[in-house]
Amino acid sequence: MLRLAGTLLAVFLAVPLTAAAAQEPQALAQADERFKADILVVVAHPDDEAAVTPYVARALDEHKRIAVVFGTRGGSGSNEAGAEQAAALASVREIEARNALTTLGISNVWFLSGKDTASQNVLQSLANWDHGETLEQLVRLVRLTRPEVMLTFLPGTFIGEDHGDHQASGVLATEAFNLAGDPTAFPEQVAGPMKRLEPFLENLRPWQVKKIYYFPDAERQDIFRGKGPSYSVKEISKLSKLPYWRMALDAFRAHQTQAKSYLDKIAQMDEAQIEKMATSENGWGEDQHFVLGKSVVGGSMTGDIFENITPGAIPFARPEVTAEPVRPDLSVELAGPWSFYAEFRRARGLTNLPHPEPPEIALQGPGTLVIPLWIRNRTAKTQELTLSAVLPAAWTVESGAGKFTVAAKQTAAARVEVNLPAPATEKDAKKAEPQDVTIRAEANGQVIGEAKLRVELRKRALPQ
Numbered sequence: 001m002l003r004l005a006g007t008l009l010a011v012f013l014a015v016p017l018t019a020a021a022a023q024e025p026q027a028l029a030q031a032d033e034r035f036k037a038d039i040l041v042v043v044a045h046p047d048d049e050a051a052v053t054p055y056v057a058r059a060l061d062e063h064k065r066i067a068v069v070f071g072t073r074g075g076s077g078s079n080e081a082g083a084e085q086a087a088a089l090a091s092v093r094e095i096e097a098r099n100a101l102t103t104l105g106i107s108n109v110w111f112l113s114g115k116d117t118a119s120q121n122v123l124q125s126l127a128n129w130d131h132g133e134t135l136e137q138l139v140r141l142v143r144l145t146r147p148e149v150m151l152t153f154l155p156g157t158f159i160g161e162d163h164g165d166h167q168a169s170g171v172l173a174t175e176a177f178n179l180a181g182d183p184t185a186f187p188e189q190v191a192g193p194m195k196r197l198e199p200f201l202e203n204l205r206p207w208q209v210k211k212i213y214y215f216p217d218a219e220r221q222d223i224f225r226g227k228g229p230s231y232s233v234k235e236i237s238k239l240s241k242l243p244y245w246r247m248a249l250d251a252f253r254a255h256q257t258q259a260k261s262y263l264d265k266i267a268q269m270d271e272a273q274i275e276k277m278a279t280s281e282n283g284w285g286e287d288q289h290f291v292l293g294k295s296v297v298g299g300s301m302t303g304d305i306f307e308n309i310t311p312g313a314i315p316f317a318r319p320e321v322t323a324e325p326v327r328p329d330l331s332v333e334l335a336g337p338w339s340f341y342a343e344f345r346r347a348r349g350l351t352n353l354p355h356p357e358p359p360e361i362a363l364q365g366p367g368t369l370v371i372p373l374w375i376r377n378r379t380a381k382t383q384e385l386t387l388s389a390v391l392p393a394a395w396t397v398e399s400g401a402g403k404f405t406v407a408a409k410q411t412a413a414a415r416v417e418v419n420l421p422a423p424a425t426e427k428d429a430k431k432a433e434p435q436d437v438t439i440r441a442e443a444n445g446q447v448i449g450e451a452k453l454r455v456e457l458r459k460r461a462l463p464q
């Protein structure tokens with residue numbers, strides 16, 4: 001009797017859901033091919049795409065499909081073209097960016113809801129961008145565009161342009177590289193519909209990007225050499241018959257709010273003068289350099305960006321986390337963006353990412369240098385320690401030095417503030433060498449640790 005019931009049940013289950021047994025099978029909806037990209041560029045502001053457009057022009061020659069994501073619409077900052085500021089300026093700059101990319105034939109362009117943040121501190125940018133929300137948006141766009149490769153700003157602090165928003169775009173892109181292939185990250189994006197005209201679940205698929213490359217905006221590029229491929233900006237495009245730098249410059253003309261005076265100057269030059277300027281150290285240089293962040297398909301560090309890349313989805317590659325460094329029981333180290341990046345490189349498996357040692361920053365003088373510190377006490381009793389600063393001549397401690405206690409098994413935040421003098425003259429400021437700043441921590445008459453920072457004084461720099 002029981003066996004008979006089982007047989008009956010099996011027959012019942014095998015009845016087709018509809019009476020369409022004799023009809024052709026229906027195709028299930030697939031991902032929209034119009035949005036498939038080979039390269040996804042992730043930058044912070046309208047006009048940042050210019051950091052990579054000479055390579056983008058080359059990739060277009062190779063029939064690569066390119067999509068671009070901007071973290072912000074660039075609402076702070078200057079306007080050389082009109083009176084519009086703030087939110088109005090953001091609306092103008094969105095169109096400038098779209099027009100610049102249209103010049104190159106790129107129309108798949110998106111803007112995250114990040115807000116233009118004028119500082120060098122990536123943590124302030126991430127806070128002002130609503131980090132969680134913009135990351136969710138970027139993961140969605142990675143899953144929609146299914147890029148083989150992502151190109152973005154190098155996440156790190158350097159003397160250079162070093163805008164916190166540029167760094168934030170590199171941080172977000174790296175996080176999205178690690179998360180978009182993970183079906184448990186923003187799972188509502190990869191869930192199939194529960195009803196017709198599904199209003200919540202997005203029906204995307206997880207997508208593992210194969211490689212991520214960075215372009216640094218540091219002034220001294222020596223530590224990045226040999227860490228990734230380089231491409232000439234002077235070669236002639238097969239499609240346009242123009243050098244790649246020229247295609248990049250023609251696209252850049254859309255950014256009137258940011259560079260009207262520069263573009264007006266160019267309009268007065270002959271072609272040789274324009275080339276000299278565009279391919280100088282202050283322009284694109286002769287070659288465009290990349291730093292390999294990660295590849296989950298192998299290949300060599302300096303090999304072509306598309307080396308080892310074959311079409312098609314690959315399995316999710318969970319990032320390997322490097323072990324936490326061993327610290328003494330009582331220690332001091334730089335906090336803020338510096339400790340964040342040390343943890344970030346470790347957690348994201350970016351073991352080969354170049355970073356200056358000691359860390360460096362360019363700041364405006366006169367002004368204040370804030371040195372955030374972590375003081376760790378892993379011992380079982382409260383510890384007294386003394387913080388002091390070793391500074392260049394004419395630099396003085398404003399606050400934060402002296403005696404402190406840290407409770408047992410606690411990590412405490414401290415902050416030393418240093419008064420910075422003015423750089424002597426414009427000429428001095430230009431050739432100024434970075435100065436070493438050392439914060440020394442002593443306990444029981446012994447030096448327990450030092451935090452070092454290299455600081456360059458400038459007439460003008462973004463706020464710390």
Ligand SMILES: [Zn+2]
Pocket residue numbers: 044045047048163166
């Ligand atoms: Zn920018």
